[in-house]
Amino acid sequence: MIVLKATQDKVLAVLQSVAGIVERRHTLPILANVLIRKTGNAVQLTTSDLEIQIRTTVEMDGDSGNFTTTVGARKLIDILRTMPADQTVSLESQQAKLILKGGKSRFTLQSMPAEDFPLVQEAASFGPVFSVPQKVLKDLLNQVSFAMAVHDIRYYLNGILFVAEGKQLSLVATDGHRLAFAGATLDVEVPRQEVILPRKTVLEMQRLLSDAEGAIEMQFASNQAKFSFGGMEFVTKLVEGKFPDYNRVIPKNHKNAVTLGRAPLLASLQRTAILTSEKFKGVRLNIEPGTLRVASNNAEQEEAVDELDIDYGGDAIEIGFNVTYLIDALANMDQEMVKIELADANSSALLTIPENATFKYVVMPMRI
Numbered sequence: 001m002i003v004l005k006a007t008q009d010k011v012l013a014v015l016q017s018v019a020g021i022v023e024r025r026h027t028l029p030i031l032a033n034v035l036i037r038k039t040g041n042a043v044q045l046t047t048s049d050l051e052i053q054i055r056t057t058v059e060m061d062g063d064s065g066n067f068t069t070t071v072g073a074r075k076l077i078d079i080l081r082t083m084p085a086d087q088t089v090s091l092e093s094q095q096a097k098l099i100l101k102g103g104k105s106r107f108t109l110q111s112m113p114a115e116d117f118p119l120v121q122e123a124a125s126f127g128p129v130f131s132v133p134q135k136v137l138k139d140l141l142n143q144v145s146f147a148m149a150v151h152d153i154r155y156y157l158n159g160i161l162f163v164a165e166g167k168q169l170s171l172v173a174t175d176g177h178r179l180a181f182a183g184a185t186l187d188v189e190v191p192r193q194e195v196i197l198p199r200k201t202v203l204e205m206q207r208l209l210s211d212a213e214g215a216i217e218m219q220f221a222s223n224q225a226k227f228s229f230g231g232m233e234f235v236t237k238l239v240e241g242k243f244p245d246y247n248r249v250i251p252k253n254h255k256n257a258v259t260l261g262r263a264p265l266l267a268s269l270q271r272t273a274i275l276t277s278e279k280f281k282g283v284r285l286n287i288e289p290g291t292l293r294v295a296s297n298n299a300e301q302e303e304a305v306d307e308l309d310i311d312y313g314g315d316a317i318e319i320g321f322n323v324t325y326l327i328d329a330l331a332n333m334d335q336e337m338v339k340i341e342l343a344d345a346n347s348s349a350l351l352t353i354p355e356n357a358t359f360k361y362v363v364m365p366m367r368i
Contacts, residue, residue, distance in 0.1 A: 003036060003069070004043050005061040006177060008102065012080045013241040017226040017232065018047045018054045019073045020204050028118065033070035035117045036091075040064060047073060052207075053120040058231065062090070068114035071098050078349045079107050095190070120235050123221030130190045134168060134229055138209040140171045143182040143359055144203050146328045149175035156241030158199045159281055161218070165192040172246045178325045179249050181360040195220045198237035208232065238245040250360055251350050254341035256314035259354055262338040265292075265331040268306040272296040275304040275321040282368040283323040287342065288316040296323070320368035326351075329361045 004011065018034060026032055026049070035046040036102060041062070047057045053339065079100060089102040093111075100107040105280070141160070149157035152175065163174040167190075170183040197205075209216065216229035220238075227234040248361050277298040286293040292310045297303040320341065329351055341350040351361040 001065065001067060001094050002036050002062040003067055003091045003093055003098070006083070008080055008083045008087045008089050009085040010058075010060070012077065014045060014056060014058050015073065015077050015080065017208060019044050019077055020207055021048050021049045021052045021054060021200070022073045023049055024074060025091050027137055030070060030112050030116050030118070031074055032074065032110055033117065034073040034076070035070045035114055035119075038062065038065075038067040040066070047116075048118065048120055050118060050120070050202075051198070052204065053235045054232065056203075056232045057235075057282065067093060067134070069093060069098065069111045070114055070117050071109050073191050075109065076100065076150065090350040097113070100133055115280055118239075122226070122235060123224040126219035126221045126224075126226060127193050128188075129217050130164060130169075130186050131217045132184055132186060134209050134214050135211045136184050137216050138206065140169075140182045140184055141202060141206050142332055143210070144171045144173040144180035144182065145206065146258075146332055147173040147175060147178050147180035147361075148199055148202065150199070152176070154210050154241075156196055156243055158238055159196045159239045160202050161194065161243045161246070162218075162225075163192070163194050164190045164218075164220070166190070172243070172247070174246070175242065177322065178329075178361070178363040179246060180273055181246060181250065181362075185360040193220045194243070195225055196241065196243055197225060197236065198239050198271070198360060201225075201234075201236040205234070208234070249348075250362055251341065251343070251348055252349060254343045254347070256287070256312075256317060256343065258292070258310050258312040258314070258342045259337055259339045260292070260308065260310050262330055262333060262335060263339065264281045264308055266327065267306055268294050269323055269327050269330070272306050273327065275302045276323055280368075281322045281324050282320050282366055283326075284318060284320050284368055286316075286318050287312060287317075289313050315344075317342055317345060319349070320366045321349070321363060322366055325363045329363070331361070 004319045037044040043060045044057045083102045092099045098109045163170040167186045172181050219226045272294045276296045283296045292308045335353045337353045348364045
């Protein structure tokens with residue numbers, strides 16, 4: 001039976017869209033496989049790692065009838081990548097094997113029974129569905145994801161907090177040293193919902209979301225989130241735990257503020273970062289009327305100093321930061337200008353975008 005038949009680029013694109021979560025080594029060998037379910041001309045592909053499940057449905061040629069099986073996802077992708085994009089490929093089932101044909105090539109692959117594939121048990125009740133354009137969510141994720149913790153013992157920091165309330169969707173990430181906040185407006189009013197999406201889910205969503213037209217629908221349950229977009233359905237477990245109160249972390253009413261070009265500041269920090277010590281990555285910022293001086297040094301007693309002309313008339317402040325934290329934020333913004341608000345050398349700094357209240361980035365100072 002011909003399970004599916006289409007051009008290499010179409011089959012490969014569909015497989016790659018679901019295969020990002022597939023682990024090469026897993027305690028359950030079947031989780032290295034993709035579940036293929038054929039119903040008439042519709043082919044549904046599903047992958048899972050027990051915490052995330054991705055499913056997509058496409059129309060492809062092939063024999064009529066229904067059929068299900070599972071086959072190694074990475075192996076299939078690796079083989080398809082070696083074939084020309086416009087070549088027609090087909091997947092046929094014979095006994096317990098699948099045969100992939102393309103041109104004069106033929107590959108016989110071992111399959112495993114579909115009934116052994118562990119599907120994620122979907123939550124019984126989800127909250128109301130709401131949607132935003134795919135591009136909006138992609139931008140929000142890009143604005144905050146760099147501030148997520150990696151393998152932190154405080155497991156609730158290894159992800160992004162989603163807060164939907166009224167007509168507002170807010171995303172927050174923090175690793176304890178810095179915090180990024182970004183928000184967007186929803187089309188519909190929704191009751192307050194707070195969930196923490198795991199880091200792996202966030203990275204996979206960033207890979208899958210496109211700048212193309214089209215909305216992404218979201219639904220949250222107590223222990224699961226569900227996203228639907230572009231013919232795909234994405235179900236993920238949530239991180240349990242209480243996220244820190246981000247409103248208390250975001251400073252209010254800092255009396256000193258400077259607005260300057262984002263690109264020149266980023267370039268200045270990247271230059272001075274070269275001579276920071278590997279361990280501390282510390283830079284000193286001296287802000288005084290008319291001038292911002294960025295300086296760094298290292299254990300070899302090398303030193304870098306860079307100056308920028310600024311429009312500033314506030315207090316003279318000398319403050320130290322981990323330069324990586326500043327570069328991360330500036331590199332993930334695309335606006336012309338950035339506003340930095342400061343109180344003194346011991347208080348956290350607030351980076352915002354002028355005339356835009358939807359993005360806030362807080363970074364703690366460091367002693368240098």
